Amino acid sequence: MSDQANPFESLQEQVDDASAYLDASDDVVNRLKHPERVLETNLSVEMDDGSVEVFKAFRSEFNGDRGPYKGGIRYHPNVSRDEVKALSGWMVYKCAIVGIPYGGGKGGIIIDPDDYSEGELERITRSFAKELRPFIGEDKDIPAPDVNTGQREMNWIKDTYETLENTTEPGVITGKALDSGGSEGRVEATGRSTMLTAREAFDYLGRDMEGASVAVQGYGNAGWIAAKLIDELGANVVSVSDSSGAIYREDGFDPRDVKDHKNETGSVSGYPGAQEEFSNRDLLTLDVDLLVPAALENAIDGDLATDVQADVIVEAANGPLTPDADDVFAETDTYVFPDILANAGGVTVSYFEWVQNRQRFYWSEERVNDELETIIVSAFDDLIEAYEENDVPTMRQAAYVVAIQRVVDAYEESGNWP
Numbered sequence: 001m002s003d004q005a006n007p008f009e010s011l012q013e014q015v016d017d018a019s020a021y022l023d024a025s026d027d028v029v030n031r032l033k034h035p036e037r038v039l040e041t042n043l044s045v046e047m048d049d050g051s052v053e054v055f056k057a058f059r060s061e062f063n064g065d066r067g068p069y070k071g072g073i074r075y076h077p078n079v080s081r082d083e084v085k086a087l088s089g090w091m092v093y094k095c096a097i098v099g100i101p102y103g104g105g106k107g108g109i110i111i112d113p114d115d116y117s118e119g120e121l122e123r124i125t126r127s128f129a130k131e132l133r134p135f136i137g138e139d140k141d142i143p144a145p146d147v148n149t150g151q152r153e154m155n156w157i158k159d160t161y162e163t164l165e166n167t168t169e170p171g172v173i174t175g176k177a178l179d180s181g182g183s184e185g186r187v188e189a190t191g192r193s194t195m196l197t198a199r200e201a202f203d204y205l206g207r208d209m210e211g212a213s214v215a216v217q218g219y220g221n222a223g224w225i226a227a228k229l230i231d232e233l234g235a236n237v238v239s240v241s242d243s244s245g246a247i248y249r250e251d252g253f254d255p256r257d258v259k260d261h262k263n264e265t266g267s268v269s270g271y272p273g274a275q276e277e278f279s280n281r282d283l284l285t286l287d288v289d290l291l292v293p294a295a296l297e298n299a300i301d302g303d304l305a306t307d308v309q310a311d312v313i314v315e316a317a318n319g320p321l322t323p324d325a326d327d328v329f330a331e332t333d334t335y336v337f338p339d340i341l342a343n344a345g346g347v348t349v350s351y352f353e354w355v356q357n358r359q360r361f362y363w364s365e366e367r368v369n370d371e372l373e374t375i376i377v378s379a380f381d382d383l384i385e386a387y388e389e390n391d392v393p394t395m396r397q398a399a400y401v402v403a404i405q406r407v408v409d410a411y412e413e414s415g416n417w418p
């Protein structure tokens with residue numbers, strides 16, 4: 001894996017790459033390459049042993065032309081200001097391509113959560129929520145889960161906000177547990193949009209999903225659900241991985257069984273049904289029909305891309321390919337179906353959660369999944385229309401053309417407030 005590409009520069013390059021196909025002036029596009037504001041804060045939190053530790057945290061509000069800022073909060077040692085800025089920009093274009101009424105934001109704390117007790121994590125999270133309080137709100141900025149955060153953290157943030165504001169406002173945050181105002185289908189939503197994108201992609205390319213070989217890099221919430229749902233389409237998930245390494249089985253795994261093993265032992269490694277174990281790099285270069293990077297940014301750089309054999313890639317992670325990798329894949333006719341569509345299920349069901357919170361009226365899981373499918377399939381069709389009609393070289397550029405044009409139109413229709 002490469003840690004060389006700066007994700008914020010990657011985002012800016014992606015916007016530039018799409019600009020030639022947009023009906024917009026350079027200065028209007030240029031304002032879409034920088035966040036509107038970034039909060040940087042140092043959280044002083046008491047540890048279980050009475051000492052005080054300081055944690056750096058960020059929240060970037062990238063663009064609000066289409067609605068309140070929206071996006072997750074991640075806890076990871078590699079969080080940085082530039083990473084959060086990039087992720088917040090990707091949220092703008094993700095919300096735009098699926099046509100939900102939000103701008104983009106993202107937050108993060110530089111922390112390895114495995115090193116802290118539950119009580120410490122609660123105090124750290126509540127301390128961040130206190131700092132976020134002036135910025136967030138159901139019509140302002142709506143956080144959600146991301147890497148290493150989930151329902152537990154969302155519930156703490158909601159509770160801190162509601163206590164300080166002396167109100168009930170479940171729509172201030174999404175990805176909550178069901179009994180705290182969460183939505184059916186939210187946990188599975190990111191992986192579900194990856195499956196739907198893969199299904200539509202195979203259909204568009206005239207390939208058969210039945211029996212197709214699939215490798216999934218990353219077995220967190222997005223990766224494992226994508227593996228499970230793609231397996232249910234009849235494909236063969238032959239390799240999966242996490243930070244401990246990759247496992248392989250020629251006839252395919254039962255993803256649920258691998259997940260049970262990971263729950264029990266902490267990793268996919270050592271899974272008894274595996275024929276072989278190798279590195280993440282080996283997984284990414286397997287000769288499979290479909291490759292799903294579902295871990296972190298920069299999993300495939302230009303160098304590694306030259307060894308990738310799959311010719312269809314569906315991105316479940318945010319930013320797993322560097323722009324150099326995109327250049328290689330454009331040359332090798334590898335189809336890359338981009339993150340801003342393929343993992344947009346998470347934020348789309350967050351939108352459903354927010355709608356349900358505001359209406360105090362809750363949907364069935366079936367309704368959530370049906371409405372999600374409608375949105376993802378229609379966004380896929382918009383992407384293909386842009387790809388074919390404007391002769392855009394790659395699927396990523398086509399997605400950005402559709403998304404950026406929607407943000408530009410919203411900006412130009414409302415005018416500017418100096």
Ligand code: GLU
Pocket residue numbers: 070071072073094142143144145146147174175318343344346347348350
């Ligand atoms: N963190 C997820 C993403 O990157 C979900 C964001 C949300 O639900 O607001 O899309």
